[in-house]
Amino acid sequence: MRDFFVPYIKDALHSAGIVTDRDIQIEKPTDKRFGDFSTNIAFLLSKELKRNPRELAGELIDHLSFPEGTVVRTEVAGPGFVNFHLDPAFIMREVREVLRSGAAFGCSTAGRGRKAIVEYVSANPTGPLTVGRGRGGVLGDCIANLLATQGYEVTREYYFNDAGRQMQILAESVRFRYMEACGLPVEFPDSHYQGDYIRDIAAELFREHGSSLNETENLQLFKESAEGIIFASIRKTLSRLSINHDSFFNEHTLYQAGAHGISPNQAVIDALDAQGFISRHENATWFLTTKLGQEKDKVLIKSSGDPSYRLPDIAYHVTKFDRGFSLMVNVFGADHIDEYPDVNEALKILGYDTSRIRVAINQFVTTTVGGQTIKMSTRKGNADMLDELIDEVGADATRLFFIMRSKDSHLNFDIDLAKRQSKDNPVFYLQYAHARICSLLRMASREIGFDVDAASGETLTRLAEPVEFELASALLDYPEVIQSCLRFLEPQKMVEYLHGIAELYHKFYQECPILKADPEVCAARLELSICVRQVLRNGFSLLGISAPESM
């Protein structure tokens, strides 16, 4: 809708003899007295032209003209705002687009022909997913959904490492528990994984093999069975949240020699070395990040000969470029904040365009039960598990709660609230609006033979109540909300928006009789309801929550 104004404003500036290449910003004023839309262009121009903004605004509107039946009034207000008042019929005509496009309303082709990759969750298979991982998972999934609406070919990728020290500890942990299961005395180290799931895996091994594994020093079997069981459980948990990755990228492949006989890891070392950013001392291989202004150099290959996590991370990102992604989104938890800058610097040195990479960092999650805060913890058994949370509050509430706050804010997950089957719970508020419309349409179909599928929106221009215009106008914001979510990698804005739509609909429902209205108005209100239902459905689908037809 905002795009509508831009060409006319540009034309007017041109014919007023004002030269600028500034972007025209269109805003939606908070106060309806200031019109349906406004622009601050006069302020921006006053800066560069050193002229009075009110004067500039005046010249602008003198040259401004819109097609018949669109903008009914343009005025200069305050210190230099230009406000536009729309013809209500214009809004109602535009709303027909919701019905025409249906599930595609809000989509664009901006990303057509471009490949995007969203990397999220990426937890190593050392244990069940924690609540904190869930937040990043849902965030990443929503971002992927958002990108898909813009025509990108989206890959949802999970990057993991099933080698290395953490997995070694995991294997040892299972072995200890296995020996316990065999009735042997063991002293379980504090440094190892304490969770009950380790016991379950050990018990499984004991069931299959009895105590025949007692003697073996080879941890491989312990590792593999633990990995298999844990990964299966992770994927099951994710699928409960409708998170389904297209691709699981095993870090191990970066250690294996490729076409030219060298591994991707080695290729990174060689390339950085060629640029003078590698040093070998203390038996290790270092990335000279001090040359880039950082405090310390970073180890890429440890004295043990194994790469530290940074090296494969860099090599992994090289594969993303090599695989032809023009947009790469990485979703990390706040605890991985320091991971990215080194990767970024290395990629720049290697000549890659790092502006194609966007990083979304989500802050931590605390859960509260009965007003008591339970802080998320990592390796100990007291971490709150994502699966238990889903058991407790359901998948829809889990997803919505994770993204209804800005990713930059610590999330306070109120379990009591999420469980409540009442109006306090935003999930129910949103879904209720959808169910209410479905119910209404069912009744309309039954009582007056209204054909929902035949609705074209032709009757919408009969509507005249303020709340109806407000609602219609809000529906037209939907495509811009998607853009805004993507600009900030912040699906939370969609939650806010949908909440506003639901609120307006409830208000409309309260104020305007629908089935009891005059038949022509009745049809128009039903059509408006269908539009609202469509936007709610589209939004729910982006957020990954269900759209119940009755509640």
Place this chain on the structure above:
RNA sequence: GUGCCCGUAGCUCAAUGGAUAGAGCAUCAGCCUUCUAAGCUGAGGGUUACAGGUUCGAGUCCUGUCGGGCAUACCA
């Protein structure tokens, strides 16, 4: 110590540098013989942590202070 995030109504949180800082919960007062009251209407509630600065305009940007979280590994 240093880096990143946060500090907004009693609570949980919004607000592309725009006009009188908004929602929900909680509190108080109303609305169901009428399409789902899981809803709606209204009221009260604020020195946007603090102090400066930038400009037509600052919750938003800059500097400093205070408070909270995360990170500061040859773990990932």
